[in-house]
Amino acid sequence: MTKLARFSQSLTSGKLIVIGVPMAWFLLLVAIPLLIIMKISLSEMEATSVSKMISWTNGLPTLKLNFSNYQFIFSDALYVKTYISSIKYALITTLICLGIGYPFAYFMARAPKHIQPTLLMLIMLPFWTSFLLRIYAWKTLLVSNGVINNLLMSLHVINAPLDMMNNSFSLTIGMVYSYLPFMILPLYANLSKLDLRYLEAAADLGTSPFKAFWLITVPLSKAGIIAGSMLVFIPAVGEYVIPELLGGPSTLMIGRVLWDEFFSNNDWPMAAAVAVVMIALILVPMAILNRAEAKLEEA
Amino acid sequence: MRFLSNKHSAPTIKLMLALLFGITGLTIASCGQKTEDSAKSADTTPNAAAPATGEEEKILNIYNWSDYLAEDTIPNFEKETGIKVRYDIFDSNEILHAKMIAKNTGYDIVVPSSNWGKMQIDGGLIQKLDKSKLPNWKNLDPTVLAQLAQLDPGNEHLVDWLWSYTTVGINVDKVKTALGDMPMPENTWDLVFDPKYTSKLKSCGISMLDAPSEVFPIALRYVHKPEFSLVEADYKAAFDMLMKVRPDIKRFNSGGQIEDLASGNICVALGWAGDFNLARKRSIENKSEQNIEALVTKMGGYMFMDTMAIPTDAKHPNNAHKFINYVLDAKVHAGLTNAVTYANPNKAATEFVNPEIRNNKTIFLSDEDVKNLIPPGNVDNATRRIETRLYTQFKTGT
Numbered sequence: 001m002t003k004l005a006r007f008s009q010s011l012t013s014g015k016l017i018v019i020g021v022p023m024a025w026f027l028l029l030v031a032i033p034l035l036i037i038m039k040i041s042l043s044e045m046e047a048t049s050v051s052k053m054i055s056w057t058n059g060l061p062t063l064k065l066n067f068s069n070y071q072f073i074f075s076d077a078l079y080v081k082t083y084i085s086s087i088k089y090a091l092i093t094t095l096i097c098l099g100i101g102y103p104f105a106y107f108m109a110r111a112p113k114h115i116q117p118t119l120l121m122l123i124m125l126p127f128w129t130s131f132l133l134r135i136y137a138w139k140t141l142l143v144s145n146g147v148i149n150n151l152l153m154s155l156h157v158i159n160a161p162l163d164m165m166n167n168s169f170s171l172t173i174g175m176v177y178s179y180l181p182f183m184i185l186p187l188y189a190n191l192s193k194l195d196l197r198y199l200e201a202a203a204d205l206g207t208s209p210f211k212a213f214w215l216i217t218v219p220l221s222k223a224g225i226i227a228g229s230m231l232v233f234i235p236a237v238g239e240y241v242i243p244e245l246l247g248g249p250s251t252l253m254i255g256r257v258l259w260d261e262f263f264s265n266n267d268w269p270m271a272a273a274v275a276v277v278m279i280a281l282i283l284v285p286m287a288i289l290n291r292a293e294a295k296l297e298e299a
Numbered sequence: 300m301r302f303l304s305n306k307h308s309a310p311t312i313k314l315m316l317a318l319l320f321g322i323t324g325l326t327i328a329s330c331g332q333k334t335e336d337s338a339k340s341a342d343t344t345p346n347a348a349a350p351a352t353g354e355e356e357k358i359l360n361i362y363n364w365s366d367y368l369a370e371d372t373i374p375n376f377e378k379e380t381g382i383k384v385r386y387d388i389f390d391s392n393e394i395l396h397a398k399m400i401a402k403n404t405g406y407d408i409v410v411p412s413s414n415w416g417k418m419q420i421d422g423g424l425i426q427k428l429d430k431s432k433l434p435n436w437k438n439l440d441p442t443v444l445a446q447l448a449q450l451d452p453g454n455e456h457l458v459d460w461l462w463s464y465t466t467v468g469i470n471v472d473k474v475k476t477a478l479g480d481m482p483m484p485e486n487t488w489d490l491v492f493d494p495k496y497t498s499k500l501k502s503c504g505i506s507m508l509d510a511p512s513e514v515f516p517i518a519l520r521y522v523h524k525p526e527f528s529l530v531e532a533d534y535k536a537a538f539d540m541l542m543k544v545r546p547d548i549k550r551f552n553s554g555g556q557i558e559d560l561a562s563g564n565i566c567v568a569l570g571w572a573g574d575f576n577l578a579r580k581r582s583i584e585n586k587s588e589q590n591i592e593a594l595v596t597k598m599g600g601y602m603f604m605d606t607m608a609i610p611t612d613a614k615h616p617n618n619a620h621k622f623i624n625y626v627l628d629a630k631v632h633a634g635l636t637n638a639v640t641y642a643n644p645n646k647a648a649t650e651f652v653n654p655e656i657r658n659n660k661t662i663f664l665s666d667e668d669v670k671n672l673i674p675p676g677n678v679d680n681a682t683r684r685i686e687t688r689l690y691t692q693f694k695t696g697t
Contacts, residue, residue, distance in 0.1 A: 045680070048400050048422030078691065144564065166550060249551055249694040257691070263393030264511065264687040266400070266680065 034279070041272035042066055050268050069273035079257065079274065083281060086254040089168075089243075090236035093175040097183040097232050098225065100176070105187035105224075106217075109194070120188070123181050135174055135245050142170050142246075166248030174246040175236055182235075183228040190224025191217075226293050234282055254278055357382045359618040362398075362406040364605060365390050365554065366577065367461070369638035376625050382618050390554045391510070399424045404610055407619040413604045414512075414675045416457045417450040425456045425608045432620040433458075435627035443644035446674055447604060457606035458623055461573070461641035464664075464672050465513050466600035467491055468556075468575030471590045473503045473566035487596040491569045492521050492540060497547035504565035505544075509551040511690035512683065514569065516601045516673050526601075527676040531685055538689045545696045557581065563589050572600070572661055576640035593661040599671035604644070636662075 042065045044051040054061045073079045108119045126134060141147050144161040152158045164170055194217060202212040218225075240255030247253070254274065261271035357380075365388040373384050387406075389395050392415040398404045399411075399419050411419060419425045430436055443462070444454055451457045467487050474490075477500050483490075490496050497505060508514055516526040518537040525533065549565060556570045560578040568575070575593035582589045607626065609619045625631060632643045633651030640656060642663050649657060656662055664672075678686070 048418070048424060076688075078688065145562065249548075250696060252691070252695050260687050260691060263391070263397055265684045266393075266396060267684065 037272045038276055040269055041069055041276050043269050045267045045269055066269070069270050070277070072270070073273060073277055079277075082252050082254050082257050083278070085252060086237050086278075087281065089171065089175065089251070089253060090233050090239075092172060093179055093236045094183075094229050094233045096172070096176045097180050098229060101180055101183035101187055101228060102225075104180075105184045105191050108184070108188050109191035116192070120185075123184055127181070131178070132241070132245075135178070135242055138170065138174055138177070138246060139165065142173070166246070168247075168251050171243055171247040171251045174242040175239065178242060179232040179236060182231040186227035186231065187221065187224040190221045190227075194220055223293060223296055226289050226296075230286060230289055234286065237282055238278060355615050355617045357618070358385070359383070359408070359615055359622055360385045360387075360406045361408045361410075361622070362387050362389060362395065362404065363408075363410045363460070364388065366557070367410075367605075367635075367639055367641075369634040372626075372631060372634060375631070376622060379625070380618075380621055382621065384622075392512075399610065403612060405614075406610060407613040407615045408622055409608055409610060410460050410605050411608060412675070413447055413450050413457055413459075413606050414677045416606050416608055417677055419608070420451060420456050424611055426611045426613070426616065427455050428458070428609070428623070429620060432617070433624045433627065435624050438627050438629055438632070438645050438647040440644050440646045442669075443604070446602070447606070450675060450677070451606075457604075457608050458627070459604045459644040460607050460626065461635060461639070461643050462602065462604040463571050463573035463641045463662075464600040464602045465508070465517060465570065466572045466575075466596055466661075467594045468560060468568045468570055468572070468578070469592055469594060470503070470560060470563065470566040471592050473563070473589075474500065477503045477566065486598055487594050488517070488521055488598055490567055492518070492544060494543050494547070497544040500567050501547040501549075504549045504559075504567070505547055506550040506552065506556055506559055506565040506568040506570070507548055508553050508556075508570050509694075510553055511686040512678075513601055513603070514690070515686050516676065517569075520598065520673060526673045527678050529678060529682050531682075534682075534685050534689055538693060541693050542696075545693060551694050560591050561585065561587060561589060563587070571603075573639065573641035576659065576662055580640060595661055595664065595668050597671065599668075599673055602669075602672040602674055604675060 039053060040050055043053055044066050051064070051066075053065070054063055056062075108116065111119060139146075142164040143149070144163065144165065146165075148164070149158075149161040153161065198216050198220070199209075199212050202216055203209070207215070238255055239253065240259065243251055243253045243256060258271055258274050258278075261267050261274055359382050361384060363386065367388075368386075373386055376382070377384055392412050395409060395411055396415055396419070399409065400422070402424075416425065439459070443459055447457060447459060448454050467490050469490070478496070479499070481496070481499065484493065484496060490500065491505060491507065515534065515537060518541055519526050519528055519533060522533075522536045522540050524530075524536060528534065550559065552559075553570070556565075556568050557574050557578045559565045560568060560575065561582040572593040575591060578589075579591040579593075582591055607623050609616055609623075613619055626635070627645060629645060629647035630651050632645035633648040635641070636643045636648070636656060637653050640659075640662055643652075660668075
């Protein structure tokens with residue numbers, strides 16, 4: 001059969017529509033915007049507009065590419081340092097979420113079947129309140145004359161208010177709080193499918209429950225751990241709102257640097273370049289983890 | 300995303316995840332909702348292309364600073380003219396400027412500070428005013444007009460809404476306690492720029508504006524350099540001075556100083572005089588025990604005027620002129636000052652301003668104090684980058 005014939009056959013079988021819809025979605029809302037951002041990152045900022053990449057002289061097009069933005073990113077330590085600090089906070093958030101989320105998901109998966117939907121609903125419940133409101137609520141809890149400090153002072157646990165706001169502590173709390181459900185849900189999905197007979201067999205053969213957990217449950221839930229970690233890590237790197245509201249001057253993340261390029265410096269091409277580098281930074285760990293998962297599925 | 304489609308996950312979970320993402324997306328999107336709505340409705344109006352001489356539809360879209368309006372300003376205008384007003388707010392020039400550059404803001408009146416307004420005029424984003432439609436123009440104070448004309452020659456584009464200046468605001472009692480037997484400094488700016496004072500005031504909290512373009516002119520003058528210098532070394536000198544007080548600064552923000560002062564979270568702020576008076580007014584109204592005061596400095600602060608302007612692509616320029624003329628009415632302009640404790644540029648309005656505000660020498664400055672202020676100015680894009688870069692480094696303290 002020729003390729004063309006096969007192609008037309010797939011058309012009739014409706015495959016094209018099934019694949020075409022998500023492909024069109026991807027092209028329109030991911031690939032094209034990304035290309036536009038890359039294009040802007042290679043142009044220059046004029047007073048109140050972005051320079052044109054292709055200019056026409058005597059009917060001939062001249063292509064002007066400007067790579068200086070990328071050079072600048074790697075020549076100024078600010079950007080590299082901020083990328084590193086963004087990845088650091090995203091990693092810390094991911095690890096804490098995993099530490100809290102795993103036992104959470106584990107007990108949810110082991111809970112009686114009829115109350116599991118309720119437990120799931122409880123995880124979702126906070127999302128009925130606006131994200132901004134929930135972050136702002138942390139502010140009222142953590143400030144020096146806030147709920148926690150006032151309570152501790154009235155109980156005479158502390159004499160002076162604790163400094164919990166606008167530093168890495170408040171930032172980490174806000175990030176972990178916001179992203180925890182994204183860790184729990186894939187882990188729960190995975191753990192609830194765990195075949196309990198493996199554990200019974202292990203117990204029959206004399207393995208302690210603790211050892212069985214590390215030898216059986218954890219390796220089998222690897223796919224859930226990877227999925228949850230990606231769901232937390234990727235958005236956490238570029239997070240802007242939480243560091244703005246709960247972070248302090250010492251917790252600079254790349255989202256704020258992007259804001260400064262775009263708004264304070266009024267330099268759209270530079271802002272675009274910073275964003276492109278950030279996407280590249282996220283794609284690398286994602287590709288590694290994705291490959292690890294693909295191997296897992298083959299096995 | 301491949302990791303979502305692994306065979307272990309149940310379909311219900313996928314649905315829930317999708318929901319989760321959907322909801323988060325929605326909440327974030329809804330922050331910008333208000334603005335988009337009005338912009339959209341302005342775009343789709345049938346009369347959008349109506350000639351300026353013809354009758355415009357009765358709609359006016361305004362984009363102004365937060366906390367900057369009297370309760371009756373808009374309702375009275377709507378009653379008087381039958382024009383329906385959509386009023387959106389912002390809290391930084393940077394945000395307004397980015398919208399202006401992207402064009403099609405959908406707004407008929409925007410209120411940039413005059414130095415940003417100048418950039419927008421130069422970029423062709425603001426249209427000339429038709430003064431024949433502004434009979435109340437005669438109310439404007441010639442000295443303020445002259446100040447503004449330095450950026451907008453002939454006063455052809457910008458009309459001052461209200462004005463104030465950047466200065467030091469303090470919580471009088473807390474500062475006195477923190478300083479102990481130390482007297483107040485000769486130069487008030489020492490309170491925020493001299494480690495001798497900041498190291499003591501650290502205990503009750505120092506806050507600075509999160510706006511390099513407003514702090515640097517003052518810091519430059521403090522280290523005896525030109526306020527709008529284009530020389531990188533001058534900015535380095537100001538930066539070195541700032542870094543010495545960095546360990547003592549608690550917070551950098553612009554919108555939250557009113558709340559922070561009024562609630563006693565900070566005791567010294569480098570910020571807007573108008574906001575300090577507003578914080579004072581609020582803490583009196585709330586019967587909180589904080590005694591807030593704006594200080595007038597001999598060295599001078601940075602004067603800023605927030606100016607009304609009509610974007611070039613405004614759909615309702617006639618209504619915009621009507622609104623500007625309405626604001627310039629003596630009673631309306633006085634109402635604004637009474638509500639938000641910022642000075643107005645309206646000579647005829649003075650008699651309608653409440654006496655305690657009119658006689659407040661930190662709101663309506665004496666002629667000599669006005670002369671001491673740094674008039675609004677501007678720097679080029681390259682220098683702006685230096686400012687932002689150094690200020691970021693200053694904030695992180697490394």
